Amino acid sequence: MPDLALYIHWPFCKSKCPYCDFNSHVRGAIDEARWKRALLTELDQVAAETAGRRLTSIFFGGGTPSLMAPETVAGLIERAGRHWRFADGIEVTLEANPNSVEAARFAALGQAGVNRLSLGVQALDDRALRFLGRAHDAAEALAAIALARRHFRRFSFDLIYARPEQTLEAWGDELDRALPLAGDHLSLYQLTIEPGTAFATAAARGDFALPDDEQQGALYEMTERRLATAGLAPYEISNYARPGSESRHNLAYWRYDDYAGIGPGAHGRLTLDGAKIATRRKRAPETWLAAVEAVGDGSEERVPLSPQERAREMLMMGLRLAPGIDRARFASETGMALEAALDGAQLPHLIEGGFIVLNAAGLQATPAGRQRLNAVLAQLLA
Ligand SMILES: C[S@@+](CC[C@H](N)C(=O)[O-])C[C@H]1O[C@@H](n2cnc3c(N)ncnc32)[C@H](O)[C@@H]1O
Numbered sequence: 446m447p448d449l450a451l452y453i454h455w456p457f458c459k460s461k462c463p464y465c466d467f468n469s470h471v472r473g474a475i476d477e478a479r480w481k482r483a484l485l486t487e488l489d490q491v492a493a494e495t496a497g498r499r500l501t502s503i504f505f506g507g508g509t510p511s512l513m514a515p516e517t518v519a520g521l522i523e524r525a526g527r528h529w530r531f532a533d534g535i536e537v538t539l540e541a542n543p544n545s546v547e548a549a550r551f552a553a554l555g556q557a558g559v560n561r562l563s564l565g566v567q568a569l570d571d572r573a574l575r576f577l578g579r580a581h582d583a584a585e586a587l588a589a590i591a592l593a594r595r596h597f598r599r600f601s602f603d604l605i606y607a608r609p610e611q612t613l614e615a616w617g618d619e620l621d622r623a624l625p626l627a628g629d630h631l632s633l634y635q636l637t638i639e640p641g642t643a644f645a646t647a648a649a650r651g652d653f654a655l656p657d658d659e660q661q662g663a664l665y666e667m668t669e670r671r672l673a674t675a676g677l678a679p680y681e682i683s684n685y686a687r688p689g690s691e692s693r694h695n696l697a698y699w700r701y702d703d704y705a706g707i708g709p710g711a712h713g714r715l716t717l718d719g720a721k722i723a724t725r726r727k728r729a730p731e732t733w734l735a736a737v738e739a740v741g742d743g744s745e746e747r748v749p750l751s752p753q754e755r756a757r758e759m760l761m762m763g764l765r766l767a768p769g770i771d772r773a774r775f776a777s778e779t780g781m782a783l784e785a786a787l788d789g790a791q792l793p794h795l796i797e798g799g800f801i802v803l804n805a806a807g808l809q810a811t812p813a814g815r816q817r818l819n820a821v822l823a824q825l826l827a
C-alpha cells in the first residue's frame with residue numbers, strides 16, 4: 446500500500462490580501478468547536494478508506510491555520526496518530542502569518558505536534574508589505590522568524606518577488622537580508638495576477654504593471670544563482686532547500702504520490718483498488734460544514750482518472766521539480782512509456798532549444814524550461 450500525505454485546509458484569514466485567490470475568507474465569528482468536530486469527521490472518513498497505510502506528512506494550509514486554536518491542531522494530529530502509522534520523522538507543517546498575536550501561539554503549536562512552520566513573510570520592507578496589503582510590518586516579520594527558529598526544528602518562509610518596478614538590485618538586497626534569516630527552506634514566488642482578485646482589477650485599471658518577461662526571467666535567474674550559492678538548492682520552481690530539507694509534503698504532490706485532503710476545497714489523489722481517484726471537497730466553508738454535519742463528509746467530487754489524465758497530471762507536477770520525472774515511476778503510475786504521452790512533433794524542438802532533457806532516467810525540465818513551464822507544457826501536451 447502506498448504511503449500517504451494528509452492535507453488539512455483552514456479557510457479563514459484576518460483580512461483578504463489583494464493578490465490571493467486561495468480558498469480563504471474573512472468571517473466575524475467562527476464556531477471553532479464545530480469546525481474541529483467537522484474536520485475530525487472528515488479525517489475519520491478518509492482514514493476508513495486508507496486504513497493500514499503509513500503517514501509521511503501532515504500539512505495545515507489555508508487560509509491562515511495559525512489562527513486555529515492549538516487544541517484543534519493537537520486534536521487532529523492525535524486523531525491521525527490513532528488512524529495511521531506515522532513514518533519515522535513524520536513532517537507536520539503549519540502555515541502561519543507573522544502577526545504578533547499569531548506568533549504568540551507558536552510555542553503552543555509546537556507542543557501540539559507541529560514540527561515545521563511555513564511563515565508568510567512576503568517582503569522585508571514596509572512599503573512592499575503595504576502594497577501587498579499585508580496585516581503585518583517588517584518588524585513583526587523579523588520577530589516571527591526569530592520565534593519560529595526558537596520553537597520549530599524546521600521552518601521556511603515565503604517571499605513574493607517580481608513586484609511592480611522591482612529592480613534586480615532591490616531584489617538582490619532583499620535576498621541579502623533574507624538569506625541570513627533562513628532556516629533549512631525558502632519559498633520564493635513571483636507575483637502573479639490571479640483572475641478575480643483585487644489586484645486583477647487594479648492592474649486592469651492601470652494602477653500598476655508587473656515586470657515584463659525579460660525582467661522576470663532575469664529576476665528568476667538571479668534568485669536561483671544566489672540561493673544555490675547560499676546552499677539552498679532550487680529543487681522546485683519556487684522552492685529552495687538545504688539538501689534533505691525539501692518539504693516532504695509538497696514533494697508528495699510533485700511526485701504524484703498519494704495524498705488525502707480534508708476541509709473546504711481540499712483536493713486528494715488516492716490509489717484505491719488499483720485506480721487513482723481524484724477527490725475534491727466543497728469549496729464554500731459554510732456549504733462544506735453543513736454537508737459534513739449532514740452526511741459525514743463534504744465531498745464534491747470523486748472521479749477515477751484515466752491513464753491519459755494521470756500522465757498529464759504527472760507531467761504537470763513532475764516537471765516543476767529539478768530532478769524531473771522518473772521513467773520507471775511514470776510507467777508504473779500510468780501504464781505508458783514517457784514517449785507515448787508526449788507530443789512527438791514538439792519534442793525535438795524543445796530538446797534542441799534547451800528546455801527539456803529526455804534520457805534513460807526520465808524527463809526533466811532544464812532551468813530555462815522550468816522558468817517558462819506553462820509554455821513548455823502547452824507544447825509537450827499538445
Ligand atoms: C496559502 S498562502 C499563505 C499562507 C498564509 N496565509 C500567509 O499569507 O502567510 C501561500 C503562499 O502563496 C503565496 N502567494 C499567494 N498568492 C500569490 C500570488 N498571487 N502571487 C505570488 N505568490 C502568491 C504567498 O507567498 C503565500 O504565503
Ligand code: SF4
Pocket residue numbers: 457458459460461462465466467469507508509542565
Ligand atoms: S495570502 Fe494568506 S493571509 Fe492573505 S488572504 Fe491569502 S491565505 Fe489569507
